[in-house]
Amino acid sequence: MFHMAGFYFLCIFMFLPLVLCESVAKLQLSDTEINGVRVYELNVSNSRIDPDCYQRSTALLVNGQLPGPTIRVNRGDRVLITVRNLMPDFVGNGKSHGGNPNDLSIHFHGIRQYGSGHADGVPYVTQHPIPPGYEYTHDFRVVNQAGTYFYHAHVGLEEETVFGPFIVYDSDDSRPPEAMPPGSGSSSLSTPVRLQAGPFTYDDERIITMSEWWHRDRYTLENYMMGPEFVHLPDAESVLINGKTIYKPSKVPDRCEGYSVIPVEAGKTYRLRIIGATTFRTLGFAIAHHNLTIIEVDGEVVKPFETTYIEVAAGQRISALLHTDQIPQDYTIGTIRRWAEDADPHSNGLAILRYTYARDDSSENKIVPSDHPEFPSRLIAPWIWPQLEPYHGVDPVVYRPASRTIVLRSTDSKNPDGSTRWYINGVSYMDPAFPILDGLQTSQRRLPNYRQLKGSKTGYDATLGTYPIGHYELIDIVIQSTHKKHSYCRSHPWHTHGHSHWLLATGSGEYDPEYDQDTRNMPTPLYKDVTMVYPSLDHELEASSNDNDTSIGCGWSKIRILADNPGVWAVHCHNTLHMMMGMMVVFEEAPELIVPFTQNILLSV
Structure with a gap:
């Protein structure tokens, strides 16, 4: 494998001209197949860009591109992706978000990582973040999935420019010419034969990514x-x-x-x-x-x-x-x-x-x-x-009774130091001192008492700061939004790592377990991994509140997951600004079945 280790070292630690480092960052093995394994290299480095024709600014790019290069695999493929952190070690006035702001991790969004939780890319949950000058190789298989996904950074606001498409094809019959592996033929604008993807045929495909760009650097915005x-x-x-x-x-x-x-x-x-x-x-x-x-x-x-x-x-x-x-x-x-x-x-x-x-x-x-x-x-x-329907029919699992219901009630408040944080059931998520996965693999970790947790109010276990769930439990999760009277109720798109989920119901105001437990207003639930909690006020509830500092329920969504994937999985609002401020929890799923692994962080010199 091509490896410019010595040059990377010079770029990072000897501060060679930025343009020279950028040219190195673009060197990669893209969509290379080695012994049946898809191999990619993602090199993250600083570049000077002007994406909206306003002013040139320094930002992070993947292999010198915005968006980053498209990763293309087939259903069932094994994938090796080496992520290389070519950022300089941070030098500045303090640290903006827990640890080195130039640490890095990459999450493959929507890929469920069956048996490969260590490849999920969440810092301090599944892996140590990648420090400047280091690399980490994600090794996983795409199990029973095809469709449109993407990858993005999961540290601070690096994802503003560190992202790229991750496309999983049913087979080579679904790939347009430009997406075929090397040696499979030339690309052209017109596809000579129609593409077949599941039940649909079409002539070609186009990838469209939508992102946001701030006119201030990420350190300033994070701080x-x-x-x-x-x-x-x-x-x-x-x-x-x-x-x-x-x-x-x-x-x-x-x-x-x-x-x-x-x-x-x-x-x-x-x-x-x-x-x-x-x-x-x-x-x-x-x-x-x-x-x-x-x-x-x-x-x-x-x-x-x-x-x-x-x-x-x-x-x-x-x-x-x-x-x-x-x-x-x-x-x-x-x-x-x-x-x-x-x-x-x-x-x-x-x-x-x-x-x-x-x-x-x-x-x-x-x-x-x-x-x-x-x-x-x-x-x-x-x-x-409510109008969208799964092509192959609704999964019967949505009609079974749940093992239990976990309510995640989010509130925001000012801290004594003046900062604002989001809290889930009174806990604001902050990066732990070491990855949760490390803690699960120590002999001191006790197994959770699932029977006791079923009877608890939230199911939260403070030992590792997680919500433990048992293998093949069928869990309903109520995601409850709140706001203060006379302030806006925000929308919150929640994402489940390690699982897709079914959206069963939505409601206004505050979720009432007695009244709402059997509510099903999604007639044909989809199996997806992002669900929006829409702002939806209960006007009677609003009128009855006389306290401007009390958090009032202003909309909820109930989703369901089947705990078929042992591991530790983040569940969070995908408004990254909210997630940074604490709107995230970690599900600890069947810890007794998590297979120990060795971290694969290697110094790139």
């Missing part, structure tokens, strides 16, 4: 979020589509790369793999004069559902079929901030859908058509989730 000066969550100045947009269209510098262009041909059907790599906001996505037909959510194939726009929460992925049946010309791809009651919903996240034979590839890409897509002004909770 503000975690410090005493915090007042409110700041919106990003720009929304990027495939790493680009224009911040001020009226003043575009010559160096500006313009908007991303999505090339298509007329009379074709394309699968758009839309990835919500946002750090904060839920976005609406639409294409002027084109409908979209949803066929996949978070890896779950769904019955075709036609819509004019799509809502994509942070961490969510949705595949939709696009029929290029309009007059061949350029069309605007647009986004809008959803569930942003105290913010301007307008978004500069724009791109161009270009019918290729209408204009040549050198056409103008700094101006989008003036006819933008329209979005409904009214916010509807819970969007279209």
Whole structure:
């Protein structure tokens, strides 16, 4: 395997010119197959970028790219991914978020990691974070999954620019020419044969990632979020589509790369793999004069559902079929901030859908058509989730009685030092001194008493700061949002590591176990890994509260997981700013069945 260890050492510790280090960071073995194993290298380093044509700033990139390179595997493949931290050791005024701010870890979002929890990439939960100058090799198999996923950093706000698509194909029949392994044939815009993915056929695919870009460096933003000066969550100045947009269209510098262009041909059907790599906001996505037909959510194939726009929460992925049946010309791809009651919903996240034979590839890409897509002004909770149906039918597990119900009630409050934190059942998650997985593998760790925990109020075990669950327990999790009277109720997209889950029900105000325990208002639950808890006020409850400092329930969602994957798994709000401030818990699943492993962090010199 190509390995520039000595040069990496010079880049990190001898501070060679940034451009030279960037060129090294781009060297990788991409989609290489060695003895039947997919091998990738992800090199994370600082670069100077200007993604919205406003000002050049230093940011982290993966192999010198934004988004990072696409990882493409087939269902059942074994994957080896070496993550290399090429950041310099941190030198600054303090540490912004527990440990070295230039530590690194990579999470493969939506990949359930059966039997490979050590590859999940959550710092201080499944692995030690990767210090500058070190590497870590993730070794896992993609078990019984196909669909649209992505990878992203899981330390602080590094994920703002450290992310990339992770596509799992059913087989080579699902791969477009440019996605075929080396030596399998050449790529072209037109696919000679239709692609087959599950029950659907289409001509080609396009990957669309949506992310956010702040005009302040991540250290400054992290320190503000975690410090005493915090007042409110700041919106990003720009929304990027495939790493680009224009911040001020009226003043575009010559160096500006313009908007991303999505090339298509007329009379074709394309699968758009839309990835919500946002750090904060839920976005609406639409294409002027084109409908979209949803066929996949978070890896779950769904019955075709036609819509004019799509809502994509942070961490969510949705595949939709696009029929290029309009007059061949350029069309605007647009986004809008959803569930942003105290913010301007307008978004500069724009791109161009270009019918290729209408204009040549050198056409103008700094101006989008003036006819933008329209979005409904009214916010509807819970969007279209009750109408989507699994293509292969609802899993019967959703009709079985649960082993027990765990309520995760989130509240926020000011600390004595002036900082603001989120608390789940009175506990604000902070990184432990050592990975939880290390603690489980010590002889001192006692096994939890599941029978006793079933009768407890929350099921929380303070020994390791986890929620223990038994092997094959069927757990219902109620995620409860709250707010203070006269303040906004926030939306929270929750993500389950190690499992997909079924959304069973949603409700207003406060979850009442006696009244709501049998509520099922999702007639055909999907098996997905991100669920939005929508703000939904109970007006009687609001009116009865006279205390402005009391946390009032303002919406809940009930999800269900089947504990079929022993390990330690993070469950958290995928609004990363909220997660950093404590909105996260860890499920300790069947610790007696977790197989010990050896950490594979190697010095890259």
